[in-house]
Amino acid sequence: MSTFMKKLVYGLIGLLAGLAAWPFSETILVFQPYFSSYFMFIIVLGLVFGGLMGGFLGSSEGITLSVKSRIVPGIIVGMILGAVGGAVGFWIGQGALWIVSELVLHSNKLLQAYGIPISRAIGWGFLGVFIGSVEGFRTRSFAKIKVGIAGGIIGGILGGIALEYFRLRFPDAFFGRLIGSLILGLLIGLFYGFFEKKFSKGVLRLLNGTLKGKEFLLLQNKIRIGSSKKVEIHLPGYENVADIHAVLKSKKTDLVVNNVNTEHRVLVNELNVSEHQLKLDDVIQVGSAKFWFFYK
Amino acid sequence: MFIRKLLGSLILFVIGSFSLSAESIRVSQIDTNKLLLNQQVKLYISLTNNQGRPIQKQQKRSFKIFESGNGRTFQIIPEIKSFQVGANYEDGISFLLLIDNSESMYWTMEGRKTKKDAQRRITHAKSAVTSFLGSITNPKDKVGLAVYNSSYLLLSSPTQDKKKIEKQLADIQRPQGDGIYSEIYGSVQLAIDEFSTIKGRKAIIILSDGVNNPSYTYTKKINEQFGERFVSYQKPTNALQLEGISLYVVNFGKKGQIKDRHLSRISERSGGVTFNAHSRKQLQAVYLTIIDQILKEYIITYRASMLPAEKKTVKVAYTNKRGKDFSTTRSYLASTVFGQPGLGFNPFYFIAFIVSVLLLWLLTRIKFEKQRAQPSIEILNAGAGNVSTQILDLGNAQTIIGSASNADMTIAGVAGIEENHVTVAFDEKSNQYTLIGTDKVLVNNQAVTTKVLEPGDLINLDGVTMIFDEGTEQDKDES
Numbered sequence: 001m002s003t004f005m006k007k008l009v010y011g012l013i014g015l016l017a018g019l020a021a022w023p024f025s026e027t028i029l030v031f032q033p034y035f036s037s038y039f040m041f042i043i044v045l046g047l048v049f050g051g052l053m054g055g056f057l058g059s060s061e062g063i064t065l066s067v068k069s070r071i072v073p074g075i076i077v078g079m080i081l082g083a084v085g086g087a088v089g090f091w092i093g094q095g096a097l098w099i100v101s102e103l104v105l106h107s108n109k110l111l112q113a114y115g116i117p118i119s120r121a122i123g124w125g126f127l128g129v130f131i132g133s134v135e136g137f138r139t140r141s142f143a144k145i146k147v148g149i150a151g152g153i154i155g156g157i158l159g160g161i162a163l164e165y166f167r168l169r170f171p172d173a174f175f176g177r178l179i180g181s182l183i184l185g186l187l188i189g190l191f192y193g194f195f196e197k198k199f200s201k202g203v204l205r206l207l208n209g210t211l212k213g214k215e216f217l218l219l220q221n222k223i224r225i226g227s228s229k230k231v232e233i234h235l236p237g238y239e240n241v242a243d244i245h246a247v248l249k250s251k252k253t254d255l256v257v258n259n260v261n262t263e264h265r266v267l268v269n270e271l272n273v274s275e276h277q278l279k280l281d282d283v284i285q286v287g288s289a290k291f292w293f294f295y296k
Numbered sequence: 297m298f299i300r301k302l303l304g305s306l307i308l309f310v311i312g313s314f315s316l317s318a319e320s321i322r323v324s325q326i327d328t329n330k331l332l333l334n335q336q337v338k339l340y341i342s343l344t345n346n347q348g349r350p351i352q353k354q355q356k357r358s359f360k361i362f363e364s365g366n367g368r369t370f371q372i373i374p375e376i377k378s379f380q381v382g383a384n385y386e387d388g389i390s391f392l393l394l395i396d397n398s399e400s401m402y403w404t405m406e407g408r409k410t411k412k413d414a415q416r417r418i419t420h421a422k423s424a425v426t427s428f429l430g431s432i433t434n435p436k437d438k439v440g441l442a443v444y445n446s447s448y449l450l451l452s453s454p455t456q457d458k459k460k461i462e463k464q465l466a467d468i469q470r471p472q473g474d475g476i477y478s479e480i481y482g483s484v485q486l487a488i489d490e491f492s493t494i495k496g497r498k499a500i501i502i503l504s505d506g507v508n509n510p511s512y513t514y515t516k517k518i519n520e521q522f523g524e525r526f527v528s529y530q531k532p533t534n535a536l537q538l539e540g541i542s543l544y545v546v547n548f549g550k551k552g553q554i555k556d557r558h559l560s561r562i563s564e565r566s567g568g569v570t571f572n573a574h575s576r577k578q579l580q581a582v583y584l585t586i587i588d589q590i591l592k593e594y595i596i597t598y599r600a601s602m603l604p605a606e607k608k609t610v611k612v613a614y615t616n617k618r619g620k621d622f623s624t625t626r627s628y629l630a631s632t633v634f635g636q637p638g639l640g641f642n643p644f645y646f647i648a649f650i651v652s653v654l655l656l657w658l659l660t661r662i663k664f665e666k667q668r669a670q671p672s673i674e675i676l677n678a679g680a681g682n683v684s685t686q687i688l689d690l691g692n693a694q695t696i697i698g699s700a701s702n703a704d705m706t707i708a709g710v711a712g713i714e715e716n717h718v719t720v721a722f723d724e725k726s727n728q729y730t731l732i733g734t735d736k737v738l739v740n741n742q743a744v745t746t747k748v749l750e751p752g753d754l755i756n757l758d759g760v761t762m763i764f765d766e767g768t769e770q771d772k773d774e775s
Contacts, residue, residue, distance in 0.1 A: 005664065013656065020652035023645035029637035032604040037335040038630075041602065045634065056656060063660055071660055109492060109538050111329075167635045177634055178648075205676075206665075207763050208752030213665045269741040281761070283740040283754050290752035292676070292763075 003203065003215050003296060006064045007193030013063070014155075014189025017056030018181035021049045025177065042093075046086035050127050053185060054082015058134045060189070066211065069229050078134040085130020089156075093123020117168070121160035128156020128188045139232075143219040147199050151192035158191075159184030197296050201255055202278065204248075204291040210237040211289075217296075218255060223248040225286050240264055241287030248278075255293075257284055320344055321614045323626035324542040324567035324593060325497055331600055331630060336377065339626075340384075340497055341594040341612055342567070350592035351616075352381070360613040361598050365605035367627075373598045380595040388436025389590055390454045390494045393428075393461075394487050394502040395421055396548070397443040397468055399476035401505055405575065406550050417505055417548060420576035422465050428583035429458045440491070444483035445471045446511035447521050450490055454498075477511040479519070480504060480556055482527035484543065485535060492539045499568070499590060500536075501544045501583070507556040529558035536566035537627060544586050545570040548579060567626060604637050605630060671729065671767040673697070673705065673720065679759035681710040690729060695720040697757070712758035720749070720764075729764065731755065 028045050035041035058078015062070030096119035132152025136145030163180030170176030200217035216223075216233050224231035228243040235241050242261040249256050255278045259266035267285035268276045278284075284291045320343075327338035341359070343351040356379040362370035401418040404410045413419055429439060438454035441461050451464040480502075487500050510526055511519050518524055536543055545563040547555040551574050560570035569589070573579040596612070608630050613623040668674075671690040675683050684706040688695065697705040700715035707713050719732045729749045736743040738756035747753070749764040756762075 009659070009664075013659070016652040016656050016659075020649045023648050025634055026638055026645050027641060029604070029634055030641045032637060033602045035602050038332050038600075038602070039335065042332075056652070059656060059660070064664075066664065068660065109535065206752075207754060208765065210667070211665050212667055212752070212765065281738075281741050281754070281756060283752075290754075292754050292761075294677075 002213070003193075003197050003217060006215070006217075007190060007197070009064050010057075010060050010189035010193040011186050012189070013056055013060045014053075014185035014187070014192075015182055016185070017053040017189070018183070018185030019178075020056055021052040021185070022178050022181040024048050024052060025181070042090045043087050046088075046090035046123075046127065047083045048086070050086015050089065050131065051079045051083035053127070053188070054085060054131045054134055055079035056185070057082070057131050057189060057192075058138070060192075061135045061138075065216075065234065066214070067229060067234050074135065074138060077138045078131070081134045081137055082127075082131045085127050089125070089127030089130060090123045092126045093119050096122045117161070117164040120164055121157050124160025124163065124184060125153045125157035128152030128154075128159070128191075131156075131188060132192050139220075141220045143199065143221065144196075147195045147219065148192060150199070151195040152188055154195075155188035155191035156184070159187035162187070200296065201250055201253065202293055202295050204233070204284070204293055207283070207290040207292055209235075209289055211235070216291075218248060218250075221250045227287075235286065235289050238286075239288040241289060245286050246284075251277075254278070321612060321622045321624045322567050322569070323610070323612055323624055324499075324590070326540045326610070326626055326628045328540070328628045328630070331628075335599050336597055337600045337610065337628065339596045339598075339610065339612060340567075341596060342569075342589050342592075343594065343614065344589060350589050352592055354381075354594065354614075356596075358615055359594075359596060360615075361596065362611040362613065363601045363603060364609045364611070365603035367609045367625075370609075370611050371601060371603070373601065376596055376598050378595075378597040380597075382592060383595040384497050384591050384593055385434060386436075387496050388434060388438065389587075390438045390440070390491070390496060390498040391587075392440040392442060392454060392487055392491050392498070392500045393425055394483065394500055395425070395441070395443045395468070396445070396478060396502075396504045396506070397471060398445040398478040398506065398509075399471060400478075402470055407553065418468065418470075420579060421503055421548065422468070423576055424573075424579035424583055425465055426462060427580045428587070429461060431584055431587060432458065438494075441465060442483075442487055442490070443468055444479060446475045446477040446479055446519060448479065448483040448486040450487075453490065454494060474511055474515045474517060477514060478504070478506055478509045479511065479522060479527070480508040480559060481529050481532055481562075482510070482522045484532040484562065485527060486521070488532060488535045488539055488541060491541060492535075497590065497593075498540075499542050499544055499586070501546065501586060502559070503546045503548050503579075504556060504559060505547075505549045505553075507554060508558070529562055533562045533565050536562065538629065540628070542566045542568040544568045546579065546582050547572045548574075550574060600630070606636055667768050668765055669768050672765050673755070673762050674765060675760070675762050676754075677759075677761040678707075679710065679761070681713070681760045682708045683760070684708075690720060690722065693722065707757065707760055710758050710760060713760070717757055718755075729766075731764075 025045060028048060032041055055075045055078045058074040059071045062074050129149050129152040132148030133145045136148045162183040166176040166180040196217055200219050202218045204216045206212055206214045223233060224244050225233040225246045226244040227235055227241040231244055242264050245261050245264055246266045247258045247260050257276050257278060259274050265272050268282055278293045280294060282293045322342045323339050324342045325340040330336040345351050356376055361373040363373060364370040402416050404415045405417060410416060435456060438456055439461050440454035441451040441464050443449050452461055491498055512524050543563045543566040545559050563570045571582040573582045607627050609625050609627045611623055611625045613621060615621050673688045675686045688705045696703045696716050696719050698715045698717035699707055699713045714734055718737055721730050721732060731747050731749055733745045736745055739747045740754055751766045753764045
């Protein structure tokens with residue numbers, strides 16, 4: 001899967017996340033009178049909406065890397081972090097609303113026209129941050145958390161503005177919120193993909209075998225390559241690949257490949273290496289798998 | 297002390313000209329700024345007796361609060377969280393005095409033109425406003441000043457500097473030319489816009505000696521502030537309700553003079569009162585009555601219901617000592633993150649959830665990477681070149697890649713690529729493809745002239761990157 005395709009898949013999963021979360025938010029709205037306060041109501045909305053969005057988006061890494069064993073854990077972690085993000089995001093949105101209304105806008109008209117939409121968009125932005133960082137927290141990768149924060153906040157804010165726009169434009173129409181939710185999910189997914197590419201130090205593209213054409217964005221400081229399902233670049237169906245065969249480490253802006261398995265060789269441009277600093281168009285061979293290293 | 301005496305002696309004049317029904321309750325302002333954070337709504341309640349004087353020393357138990365999401369069916373609010381009397385003393389009040397400065401304000405009370413300044417309505421108005429300023433003793437109170445005729449002019453935003461207001465009052469100039477008309481509704485709207493950003497209890501007091509006479513109606517000249525449009529009275533009415541500002545109206549002029557019929561309606565809906573004043577003394581008394589009423593308002597804070605509605609109606613019921621009930625209603629806007637609920641619980645909405653889960657599951661089943669059956673050369677990066685095909689299936693014969701138009705794969709636009717740059721030859725015996733270059737080419741980042749190709753070999757022809765794939769059929773043959 002190319003990085004472009006990966007971005008599209010992220011966007012599609014975001015779209016599905018918005019579609020999945022929409023009926024729940026509609027249902028919670030119906031039960032509004034049973035809540036003790038607007039504050040609690042908004043927190044619960046955030047928990048459910050964020051949890052569902054996070055769950056869906058949490059599956060994206062497993063799907064794009066074709067590692068099915070990562071999909072369910074991704075969904076679970078995504079749901080937990082998304083729920084926290086939804087509640088915290090809306091809580092912060094309320095905080096922003098309080099600041100805006102108490103300190104800046106004492107006008108109800110301005111509050112309705114700008115204060116509430118802006119503060120809600122900020123809330124959606126925070127929701128996006130938590131949802132976007134799901135994979136980063138799951139893999140304990142600061143680089144991925146950074147991508148999630150950047151992609152989530154921009155996608156969240158822009159998506160939140162879209163959602164607010166459709167809500168205000170079609171206040172009585174159920175599809176207004178549906179379209180808004182879809183755009184929110186889509187933008188969080190797309191911006192995550194955009195920043196993932198933007199922050200990557202390079203790309204490894206598989207040149208042969210069953211996963212031929214799959215591209216791995218090199219984000220983290222340490223990336224393991226092997227046949228184990230636990231490694232970052234998992235190579236199922238390739239011959240002569242050890243569980244943890246090679247490790248890519250970043251040294252400032254450079255990437256260095258290390259052979260960490262003495263029984264198997266790592267070839268770079270057909271030469272056996274134990275350590276090699278990668279440069280453009282290098283071909284790395286791990287077992288029978290060949291990678292092309294390039295920059296996006 | 298002087299103020300109180302003056303108020304006492306003049307209040308009788310005011311009673312006769314107090315437009316609303318005698319004993320009454322009004323919600324003069326609603327503060328919903330804390331609604332989204334702590335569920336609280338603050339009501340400013342004005343309670344006046346049959347003489348128009350504030351009714352004081354009432355207890356919390358005399359009041360009941362109700363809320364409605366549709367304006368028809370009300371539910372009682374079980375508890376009043378806080379009940380304050382005279383809280384406006386502590387917090388201060390912001391007034392905006394909106395003075396009519398149309399041509400007729402320079403006539404006598406009887407409506408005759410005059411050159412004597414002392415007989416002019418505007419002079420009486422200035423005097424009454426000066427005494428109003430003198431009656432404001434609370435340093436937290438603020439007063440702003442604006443005038444209107446064919447246009448609206450803010451002279452001062454609400455300030456504690458009363459000297460400044462007095463000076464600006466004295467400097468009000470008679471309108472000239474097309475400036476003599478009375479743009480009442482549009483001016484109230486602009487005053488609301490100016491005043492809306494101020495916090496706390498706020499009241500606009502408009503002094504008018506006539507009816508709404510927009511300049512465009514008479515002159516057909518485009519008004520700089522209002523253009524050609526007629527500002528209807530509904531606009532400031534809605535704005536006042538939205539902002540929670542009360543409008544107090546003072547109709548100033550001789551008895552029986554035509555008054556603007558909508559102005560009192562705007563005032564009533566905003567929680568304000570309409571007064572009639574026919575002399576300087578009555579005008580002074582009216583201003584003092586207004587400040588007295590506002591200062592003696594009750595402030596009730598309650599926990600709002602969770603009725604879903606964009607606009608909620610609050611009803612305040614008051615029972616006097618004789619057991620007689622009075623009530624009043626007022627609306628406020630209550631918004632939530634997602635807006636209002638739809639038509640009710642609809643299980644069919646969850647089809648969207650099921651569909652999304654199914655599509656996600658399908659997405660997990662898709663194999664995004666597909667291998668070609670035939671051996672092939674695939675372009676990964678054409679660089680500056682223009683290639684005739686992205687994927688070239690390799691047959692059993694020789695395959696030529698170069699810039700020639702009759703090559704199997706033509707790469708145009710790259711100076712370093714010759715007509716027949718490389719040949720990929722198939723050897724049936726060994727079932728292998730061999731790349732043969734006329735000059736050195738890069739395969740797997742190594743310069744070669746001849747190389748037996750292996751699956752995944754990366755070929756670089758002067759910046760054009762391509763990949764050799766032996767195809768899945770080849771795999772089968774080998775196995």
